[in-house]
Amino acid sequence: xxxxxxxxFMQNEILIVLAILILMxxxxxxxxxxxxxxxxxxxxxxxxxxxxxxxxxxxxxxxFGGSFKTxxxxxxxxSTLMAGVLLIMLQSVTWIKKELIPHGFVSEFYILMWSSLxxxxxxxxxxxxxxxxxxxxxxxxxxxxxxxFEFYRRRSSEAAIKMVMLAxxxxxxxxxxxxxxxATSGSIYFDQIQMASEVPLLELVGFVMLLSGIAFKxxxxxxxxxxxxxxEGAPTVISNYLSVISKAAAVYILMIxxxxxLRRYExxxxxxxxxxxxxxxxxxxxxxxxxxNMKRFLAFSSVAQAGFIxxxxxxGNVLGIKTVIYFLLIYIFSNVAAFGVVHMIxxxxxxxxxxxxxxxxxxxxxxxxxxxxxxFSLAGIPPVAGxxxxxxxxxxxxxxxxxILVFIAVVNVTISLYYYLLPVRAAFLRRSENxxxxxxxxxxxxxxxxxxxxxxxxIGIYSPLYEYIARLSEIL
Amino acid sequence: xxxxTLFVVVPxxxxxxxxxxxxxxxxxxxxxxGFLIQTAMAFHLVWKYLAERKAGNxxxxxxxKDALWFPDWNIHYSIGVDGISVLMIMLxxxxxxxxxxxSWKVDDLPKEFFISLIMLASGxxxxxxxxxxxxxxxxxxxxxxPMYLLIGIxxxxxxxxxxxxxxxxxxxxxxxxxxxxxxxxxxxxxxGNYTFNILEIAQNAHIPVEVQKIFFPLAFIGFGTIGALFxxxxxxxDGHSSAPTAVSMLHAGVLMKLGGYGIFRVAMYLMxxxxxxxxxxxxxxxxxxxxxxxxxxxxxxxxxxxxxxxSVSHLGLVLFALLMxxxxxxxxxxxxxxxxxxxxxxxxxxxxxIYGRTHTRDVRQMRGLLKIIPFIATxxxxxxxxxLGLPGFSGFVAEMNIFMGGFLNNDLYRKILTVLAVSSIxxxxxxxxxxxxxxxxxxxxxxxxNLPKVFWYERTAIYILIFFITLIGILPFWWLKIxxxxxxxxxxxFI
Numbered sequence: 010x011x012x013x014x015x016x017x018f019m020q021n022e023i024l025i026v027l028a029i030l031i032l033m034x035x036x037x038x039x040x041x042x043x044x045x046x047x048x049x050x051x052x053x054x055x056x057x058x059x060x061x062x063x064x065x066x067x068x069x070x071x072x073f074g075g076s077f078k079t080x081x082x083x084x085x086x087x088s089t090l091m092a093g094v095l096l097i098m099l100q101s102v103t104w105i106k107k108e109l110i111p112h113g114f115v116s117e118f119y120i121l122m123w124s125s126l127x128x129x130x131x132x133x134x135x136x137x138x139x140x141x142x143x144x145x146x147x148x149x150x151x152x153x154x155x156x157x158f159e160f161y162r163r164r165s166s167e168a169a170i171k172m173v174m175l176a177x178x179x180x181x182x183x184x185x186x187x188x189x190x191x192a193t194s195g196s197i198y199f200d201q202i203q204m205a206s207e208v209p210l211l212e213l214v215g216f217v218m219l220l221s222g223i224a225f226k227x228x229x230x231x232x233x234x235x236x237x238x239x240x241e242g243a244p245t246v247i248s249n250y251l252s253v254i255s256k257a258a259a260v261y262i263l264m265i266x267x268x269x270x271l272r273r274y275e276x277x278x279x280x281x282x283x284x285x286x287x288x289x290x291x292x293x294x295x296x297x298x299x300x301x302n303m304k305r306f307l308a309f310s311s312v313a314q315a316g317f318i319x320x321x322x323x324x325g326n327v328l329g330i331k332t333v334i335y336f337l338l339i340y341i342f343s344n345v346a347a348f349g350v351v352h353m354i355x356x357x358x359x360x361x362x363x364x365x366x367x368x369x370x371x372x373x374x375x376x377x378x379x380x381x382x383x384x385f386s387l388a389g390i391p392p393v394a395g396x397x398x399x400x401x402x403x404x405x406x407x408x409x410x411x412x413i414l415v416f417i418a419v420v421n422v423t424i425s426l427y428y429y430l431l432p433v434r435a436a437f438l439r440r441s442e443n444x445x446x447x448x449x450x451x452x453x454x455x456x457x458x459x460x461x462x463x464x465x466x467x468i469g470i471y472s473p474l475y476e477y478i479a480r481l482s483e484i485l
Numbered sequence: 486x487x488x489x490t491l492f493v494v495v496p497x498x499x500x501x502x503x504x505x506x507x508x509x510x511x512x513x514x515x516x517x518x519g520f521l522i523q524t525a526m527a528f529h530l531v532w533k534y535l536a537e538r539k540a541g542n543x544x545x546x547x548x549x550k551d552a553l554w555f556p557d558w559n560i561h562y563s564i565g566v567d568g569i570s571v572l573m574i575m576l577x578x579x580x581x582x583x584x585x586x587x588s589w590k591v592d593d594l595p596k597e598f599f600i601s602l603i604m605l606a607s608g609x610x611x612x613x614x615x616x617x618x619x620x621x622x623x624x625x626x627x628x629x630x631p632m633y634l635l636i637g638i639x640x641x642x643x644x645x646x647x648x649x650x651x652x653x654x655x656x657x658x659x660x661x662x663x664x665x666x667x668x669x670x671x672x673x674x675x676x677g678n679y680t681f682n683i684l685e686i687a688q689n690a691h692i693p694v695e696v697q698k699i700f701f702p703l704a705f706i707g708f709g710t711i712g713a714l715f716x717x718x719x720x721x722x723d724g725h726s727s728a729p730t731a732v733s734m735l736h737a738g739v740l741m742k743l744g745g746y747g748i749f750r751v752a753m754y755l756m757x758x759x760x761x762x763x764x765x766x767x768x769x770x771x772x773x774x775x776x777x778x779x780x781x782x783x784x785x786x787x788x789x790x791x792x793x794x795x796s797v798s799h800l801g802l803v804l805f806a807l808l809m810x811x812x813x814x815x816x817x818x819x820x821x822x823x824x825x826x827x828x829x830x831x832x833x834x835x836x837x838x839i840y841g842r843t844h845t846r847d848v849r850q851m852r853g854l855l856k857i858i859p860f861i862a863t864x865x866x867x868x869x870x871x872x873l874g875l876p877g878f879s880g881f882v883a884e885m886n887i888f889m890g891g892f893l894n895n896d897l898y899r900k901i902l903t904v905l906a907v908s909s910i911x912x913x914x915x916x917x918x919x920x921x922x923x924x925x926x927x928x929x930x931x932x933x934x935n936l937p938k939v940f941w942y943e944r945t946a947i948y949i950l951i952f953f954i955t956l957i958g959i960l961p962f963w964w965l966k967i968x969x970x971x972x973x974x975x976x977x978x979f980i
Contacts, residue, residue, distance in 0.1 A: 331557075390630050390656075391623040400619075400663075404558065407667040415667060419660030426656050430633065430649065438637040438645055472555045479557045 018072050018079045020065045021058070021087050025127050028054040029120050036116035047115040048102055052453065055098060055123075059091045075198055076140040082481040083134055086261055086334060093254050093341040094126055099457030100349045101246040103356050103450070108159060108244075118158065121151040122250065129258040133265070138187045138197040141262065145183075145226075148255060149176045155250070156243035168242025175225070175235045183222025189215030199270045216271060220281070223266070226259035229285050229319070230292040233312045237296075240308035245355060248304055249348035252311040257337045260318055264333060268326055275325065282323050283414060289316030290421040297428050303351045303361045306428070307344070310387060313425060314340060317402055320418055324405030331482035332405045335475050336398035339386065339468055343395055346383035346461040349454070350376050357448040368444030369436035376450075377436040379458055382465045388429040389422055394469035401475075487550045488530060489564045489614045492574060495523050496607035500600050509595040513585065516599040520582045523606075527578040531967070534571045538970065545684060545974045546616060554620075559680050563617040567971035569819055570613045572964065573739075573746060576826045577613070579949060580738040581606045584731035586946035587834050591639065591729075598639055601631040602731060609739055618666045618681040618751065622659070625747070628740060629655045629711075632724075632732070639729040647727035654720040655711055662707025662747075668700035669755055686755050687978065697759030704752035705767060712744020713797045714767075714804060715774035721797060722781075726789035726846075730837025733789065737796045738830035742822045745803040749815070749975055753807065757978035764808045765898065771808060772902050774801030779912035783919070788836045788846040791916060792829060795872065798909055799825045805906055806887040809899065810979050814890020815972045816965055817883050823964070824871075824879030824957055831868045831950040835861055838943055842936040848920050853929030860939045862925045864947050869917040871954050874910055879957035884910065 016023065028051075035050055066088065069080045101118070109115055128147025135141040153176065157169030187197070193212040194202045225232040240248040267278055293313030300306040318340075321333035353376065354369075355361045370377040386395030399422070403415045450458070468474060486494065499519030506512040537547050546565030554560045566574070584602065591598045608628030615621035629652065637648035666681075672692045673679045680686060692700075710717040721741070725733045753760045778798030785791045799821065806818035838861050839854070840846050855862040871878035874885075891903030957964055 385630070391626045396623070396626070401558070403663065404667060404670070407664075407671055410671075412664060412668060416664050419663055420657075423653060423657040423660050427649070427653055430652065433633075434637065434645060434649070437634060438648070475555060476557060 014070060015072060017065055017068050018070050019077065020068075021062045021084075021091070022127055022130050024058045024061055025123050025130070028058055029123050029127075032116045032119055041113065044110050044113075044115045045106060047119075048105060051116070051119040052095075052098060052102075055091070055095055055119075059088065059095055062088045062091055071136060073140075075136045075200075077131070077134050078136040079134055081484060082330070082334070083261075085478070085481055086133060086257075086337075087130055089334075089338050089341065090126065090129060090254055090258060093257070093345060094122065094250070096342075096345045096349070096457050096461060097246055097249050097254070098122070099453045100249070100345075100352055102453040104244065104246055104352070106451075107356065112161075114158070118155070121155050125149075125151040125155070125250075126254065129255060133258050133261045135262070136199055138191070138199075142180075142184065142187065146180065148258070149180070152247065152251060152255065155247045156239060158247070159244050164242035165244065168239045171235055171242075172239050179222045179225035179232070182218050186215045186218025186220075186222065190219065199266070202270050213274065213277065216274065216278075217281075219266070220263075220278075223259055223263050224285065227256055227263065227315050227318075228312050229315055230289040230312065233289070233292070236312055237305045237308040240311075241302060241304045245304060245348060245352035248308070249345060249352065252307065252348065253341045253344045256311065256315065257341060260315075260322070260333060260337060264322055264330055267322065268330065279323055279325075282319050283411070286316050286319035286323065286414065287417055289313065289319065290418060291316075294421050294424045294428070297425070300428075301362050301364065303363060303366075303432070306363065306432075307347055307351065310425070310428070311344060313421065314344075314387065316421070317399060317418060320406040320411075320414065321402040323411060323414070324402075324409055327482050328405050328408060331475075331479045332398075332401040334482065335478050336402055338474075338478070339394040339398040339465075342461055342464040342468060343383050343386035346379055346458070346465060347387065349458065349461065350380040350383065353450055353454060354445060358445045360445060363432055363435050365445060366432055366435040367439040368441035371440070372444045372447045375458075379462055380436060381433050382462060384429040384433060386465050388426045390426075392466070392470060394465050394467075397469035397475070487548065487564075488526070488533070489548050489550065489566060491526060492523070492530075492610040492614060493607050495519060495526065496603045496610065499603050500607070503596055503600050503603070506596050509591065512595045512599050513589060513591075516585050516603060517582075519603065520578065520585055520606075524578040524582050527575040530566070531571055531575055534566070534568065534967070538568075543970075549616070558619075559678065560619045561617045561682060562620055563682055564614040564620075565616050566614055567974065568967035568969070569746070569971040572819070572823055572967055573613045573742065574610060576742075576823055577606060577609050577739045579953065580734055580826060580830045583830060583834060583946040583949050584734050586942040586949075587734065587837055588729070588731040589940070589942040593639065598635070598729075601635050602735070605631040605635070605735065605740075609743070612743055613746070616683050618669065618683065618686075620681075621747075621751070622663065622666060625662075625743060626656070626659055628743065629659065632728075632736065632740075635732045636724060636728045639732070640727040641729070642727045643723070644727045647723040651720040651724035654717065658707045658710030658717065660707075661703045665700045665704035665707055665752075668696060668703070669751075672696050683750065683755065690978075692756060694758045694762075697756040698762050701752055701756045701759030701763050702767075704756070705748060705763065708744045708747035708752060709767075709804065710744070712741055712748065712804060713774065713778075713800045714744070715770045715777060715797075715801065718774060718778075718797045722790050722793035725793040725796070725833070726787060730833060730840075733833040733837070734830040737793070737833060738826040741796065741800055742803075742826060745800065745807060745818060745822055748804070749807050749818070753810075754975050754978060760810070760979070764810065768805065768808045768899070768902055771801050771805040772906050774798065775805060775906045775909045776912070779909040779916070782916040783912060786847050786849055788839070788848060788920070788924075789833070791848075791920060792832045792836065795832075795913070795916070796825070796829055798913065799829075799872075802884065802887055802906065802909075805902075806890060809887075809890050809894060810976070811890050811893055812969075812972055812976055813886055813893055815976060816968055817886025817888075817890055819968045819972065820879070820886060820957065820961065820964065821883035824883045824954070827950050827954045827957070828868055828871050828878075828880060831864065831947065831954065832872070834943075834946050834950065835865045835868060838939070839865075843933055848923045851924045851930070851933070852927045853925070854933070855925040856929050857933055857936050858939065860944070860947075864951065865925065866921055867951055867954070869921055871958070873914045873917045877955070877958045879954045879961075882958060882961040 132144030153173045159165035228236040297309035386393040389399035549565035611624030633652040782794035806814040874880045
C-alpha cells in the first residue's frame with residue numbers, strides 16, 4: 010500500500026475529512042454576524058468533493074489488507090450518494106438561515122451530515138465486518154445528533170432519543186450476530202466467510218441477527234416502527250437524509266452481503282426476503298393510505314418503496330445489483346424532490362398536512378409540478394423515471410419466475426397510486442379559501458429543484474445511464 | 486425524422502409551445518395549429534400507406550423503424566403501422582381536432598387544459614405506432630394519467646370520485662397487463678434472447694401453451710378494462726359523465742379503442758392457443774356487456790350516462806367480434822371501432838353543447854329543442870340514427886359485419902350468443918328514439934326559448950364528425966380495403 014494508492018482509493022473519504030476540517034477552522038475564524046458565509050463555503054467545498062469524486066470512478070483496489078475495497082460500482086454509488094447529499098444541502102439553506110443561525114449553529118449541521126456520509130462510505134466499501142460495523146456506527150450517531158437539531162422543539166428531541174435507543178438495540182443485535190459468524194467461521198472477511206462453514210446452523214442464526222440489523226436501517230417491516238415517528242419529529246432535511254441516503258447505502262451493503270458472503274444460503278434468504286417484501290409493501294402502503302401529515306405520509310411511502318427494492322434483491326446477483334442501484338438512483342431523486350417540496354412549504358408557511366396543500370397549484374405552480382413529478386415517479390408512472398426503475402425491478406423478479414410476487418407488487422402499486430394522488434388532488438383539483446400564499450425559494454433551492462426536475466425526467470428516458478450502471482455491475 | 490415518430494414529436498412540441506402561451510386566445514390557437522398539422526400528417530400517412538400497398542409492399546408493418554433503447558433488456562423503440570393503426574391515427578387526430586373546437590371557450594386554466602389534452606393524445610399516438618411491448622405500455626400509461634387531471638380539474642358533478650375511480654381501475658388493469666407482458670417476454674424465445682417486439686415474438690411462436698393459458702386472461706382483462714369489458718366497465722359511465730366535453734369525446738372516441746386494439750395486437754396475436762382456450766368464457770362476458778349496456782342505457786335519464794352505457798354496449802360488440810376469430814367479424818370489429826369513435830364523439834360534443842345552453846343533462850327537463858336549436862338537434866338525430874345502425878351510416882356497416890361474422894361460425898354456442906347480441910340493436914333503437922322523442926320533440930319549454938345560437942367552432946366540430954360517419958357508411962369498401970391486410974395478417978395464427 011503506497012501513499013499514492015491510499016489517496017486514489019480513499020479519495021472521497023479523505024476529501025470529506027479535509028472538508029470537515031476546513032469547515033471547523035472557518036467556523037472558528039468567522040464572527041457571529043458572518044455565519045451565513047459558512048453556508049456558501051460548505052456548499053462550495055462539497056461541490057468540489059463531488060466533482061473530484063467523479064475522477065476516481067475507475068479506480069479499483071483494496072487497502073488495509075482487504076478491509077477497505079474500492080471498485081467502479083462502489084465509486085459510482087458513492088458519487089450518487091454525494092449527489093443526493095448535495096441536493097439535500099441545497100434545500101436546507103433556508104432552514105439553516107431561519108432556524109440554525111439564530112441559535113449560533115451552522116457548521117455543525119454540515120459536519121455531522123458529512124460525518125454520517127463518511128460512515129456510510131466506509132460501510133459500503135468495507136471488506137470485513139470490522140470496517141462494516143465501524144462505518145455503520147459512524148453513520149448512525151451523527152444522524153441522531155442531527156435529528157435533535159431543533160432541540161427547542163420537543164418532537165425533535167423525542168425523535169432523536171427514539172432513534173438512539175432503537176439504533177443502539179439494533180446495533181447490539183447486529184454485533185451479536187457478527188460475533189456468532191466470527192465464532193463459526195473464524196474470519197471477519199466477507200470473502201473468507203463465503204468459503205468456511207463448520208457450524209451452519211449457528212452461522213445462520215448469526216446471519217439472521219445481522220440481517221435484522223440491516224433491515225432496521227432500511228426500515229423493512231417488521232423493523233419499521235421507528236420510521237414514521239422519527240421522520241415526523243426530525244427536521245425535514247434530516248428525514249430526507251434518513252429516507253434516501255442512509256437507506257440506499259444499507260440496501261447496497263445488504264446486496265453485497267447476500268450476493269457475496271451469503272451465496273450459500275440463497276434458498277433460505279430468498280424465502281425470507283420474499284416474506285419481508287410482501288409484508289413491507291402491504292404494511293407500508295396500507296398505513297400510508299390514512300396519513301394526513303405529509304412527513305408521516307412520505308415515511309410510510311418510503312417503507313413501501315423498500316419493499317419494492319427487495320423485488321430486485323430477490324432477483325439476485327448481477328441483474329439484481331444493477332436494477333436495484335438504478336432504482337436507488339431514481340429513488341434518491343424522487344424522494345429528495347418530494348421531501349424538498351414539503352420542506353419548502355413547511356419553511357414558508359409552517360404547514361405540512363395534505364389538507365393545507367389545497368389550491369397550491371394556483372399559488373405556487375412550479376412547486377406543485379415538481380411535487381407531482383416526484384410523486385408520479387414514486388408511484389412509477391411513465392414517462393417519469395420511477396416507472397423505468399420499477400419496471401426493471403419487476404423484470405428482475407420475473408426473470409427468476411416470481412410472477413406471483415410481481416403480481417402482489419403491481420397490486421401494491423395500484424394501492425400506492427391512490428395515496429400518491431391525494432396530494433396531487435389537493436394541489437391541483439381543489440381550491441381553497443386560504444391557500445398557501447405564493448413565495449419565492451432562495452437561489453440554492455431553486456438550483457436544487459431544477460436539477461431534481463431534470464433528473465426525474467431524464468434518468469428514465471436516457472438509457473445510457475442505465476447501461477453504464479449495468480456495465481459497472483457486470484465487472485463486479 | 487421518420488414520418489411515424491413525428492406523430493409523437495409534434496404533440497410534444499405543441500405542449501412545449503403551449504407552456505409559453507399566456508391566455509386562452511393564444512393557448513387555443515397554438516393547440517389548433519398543432520393539431521391541424523397533426524391531422525394533415527394523418528391524411529398524408531393514409532395516402533402514403535395506400536401508395537405503398539399499391540406498389541406491392543406486402544409487409545405486415547410499413548414504415549418500420551427500430552432503435553435500440555435499453556440494450557440490456559433488448560428494449561427497442563420500434564414503430565410501424567398497418568392499415569388498422571393508420572385509420573386509428575386518423576380517427577385520433579380528427580377527434581382531438583374536433584375536441585379543440587369544442588373546448589374553444591375553456592375559461593379555467595386554459596393552458597393546462599390543452600397541455601393535458603395533447604399529452605393524452607401523444608400517448609395514444611405512441612400506442613398506435615408501437616411494435617414493442619415496452620414502448621407500447623409506456624405510451625398506454627402516458628395516455629391514462631392526464632385523464633386524472635382533465636376530469637378532476639375541469640370535470641363536473643362528482644369529478645374527484647370519478648377521476649380517482651377511473652385512474653385506479655385503469656392503472657390496476659395496466660398492472661395486470663404488466664405481469665402479462667413480463668410473462669410473454671420471459672417466454673418469448675428459446676435461446677434466451679428475449680424480446681419485446683410483437684412481430685418477433687409471433688414469429689418465434691415459442692410461448693408454451695400452459696403459459697399462454699395463464700397470461701392470456703391477464704392481458705385480456707388488462708386491455709379489456711379500458712375497452713369496457715363487462716364487470717370491469719364501471720369506471721366508464723362515471724368517468725364519462727364527469728369529464729369535460731372534449732375529454733369525454735376523446736376518451737369514448739379513442740381511448741377506449743386502445744382496449745380492442747391491444748387485445749388483437751398483443752393478447753390474441755401472441756397467445757393464439759391461450760385465446761382459443763379462453764374465448765368461450767370471455768364471449769359470455771362480452772355478450773353480457775353488449776346486452777347489459779343497452780338495457781342500462783334505457784334506465785338512465787342523464788344524457789352522458791345514456792351514451793356511456795351505449796359505449797359499453799357498442800364496445801362490447803368489438804370484443805365480441807374479436808373473440809369470433811374470423812375475418813368478417815374482425816373487419817366488423819375494426820369498422821366498429823372507427824365508427825363508434827366518430828359517433829360517440831359526436832354525441833358527447835352535442836351533449837356538451839346542449840348542456841352549455843340548457844344547463845341540464847336530464848332528458849326529462851328538456852322538451853322541443855328541435856325548434857330552438859335546430860342545428861344541434863338535427864345533428865343529434867343523425868348521431869342517434871347512426872348509432873342504432875341505420876343503413877347509410879357507419880354503424881350499420883360495422884354491425885352488419887360483426888353479426889355476419891358471428892353467425893358464420895358453425896357451432897350452436899356462438900350462433901346463440903350472436904342472436905343474443907343482435908337483440909341489443911332493438912334495445913339501442915329504444916333508448917335512442919326515447920331520448921330523441923323526449924328531448925327534441927314537443928312544445929319547447931318557456932325557460933329554453935332564448936338559447937344562444939350555434940357558434941362557428943361548434944359547427945366545425947360537428948361537420949367534421951358527421952362527414953366521416955357518412956363517409957364510412959357510404960363507402961365501406963374503401964375503408965375495408967385499408968383494414969383487410971392487417972386483419973388477414975393478424976388472423977394467421979388462428980388459421
